[in-house]
Amino acid sequence: MLSLTTNMRVRLRNDSSAREFSKQLLKIGDGKMASDQNGFITLPYNFSIIVSSKEEPIDRVFPNIAQNYNNHDWLRERAILTPKNVNVNEINFHIQEKLPGNSETYKSIDTAMNDEAPVNYPVEFLNYLEPPGMPPHNLNLKPEQQQQQQQQQQQMQ
Template sequence: MAIDKSTQCITLPEYFCKITATTDELIDNVFPNIAQNYRNYQWLSARAILAAKNNDVNTINFNIQNKIPGDTTTYKSIDTVMNQEEAVNYPTEFLKSLDLPGMPQHLLTLKIGVPIILLRNINPP
């Protein structure tokens, strides 16, 4: 790794990453044989795919989860307000449609044994 003094940009070596043509090829390169290895947490902890946009993350997560055996379970967020008089200000359809950075989606689909990362506990004790 080198820093260009005029632009202050970091130049990464050519072997730093491998360009892939498709999302499936990327997943297979980062998580080879995931159906056999997904319960090996040491193996998983050495791998990650980063994406800049939530919809890309959701697509990658969906594709990875489809490669893992087992049935999915879907969990829904709570879509009510504490003060019922405020309910007209926040229609249920609006709450379900929100896709905010750092907040989970309304529907969360998981499989038993699939690791998840808790970024923030929004309801601590």
């Protein structure tokens, strides 16, 4: 098992408020934050920002995404962390909608390697599963505009 001990973003940016936030996160993770008799901890007032919509953190973390999505250095400095993959997929969908171009859907292969092997689970159930590290059954991607233009030119020829 690996654990995170150094917040590299704080270290690289030398941001005092981010450094304090990092220390608070480490205290929580190490179990050093004071708790009440029920085991609940009280977070400091300035620990987080409450947002009114799902779009707000996207707009704060990825401002002008439509203009900056090709800038890998800009993207590398940004991340939204969520506790569940369902939230990640939803946020990724909203970010993808802000990008230029048309979305293409790619489906996973849902056939058995051995046709004679007994199938214990319906295909619909297997397509519904999203184990960590595996793409979803319906993967929506937006090819870069240059690739789309090249494909359109090839189709016209």
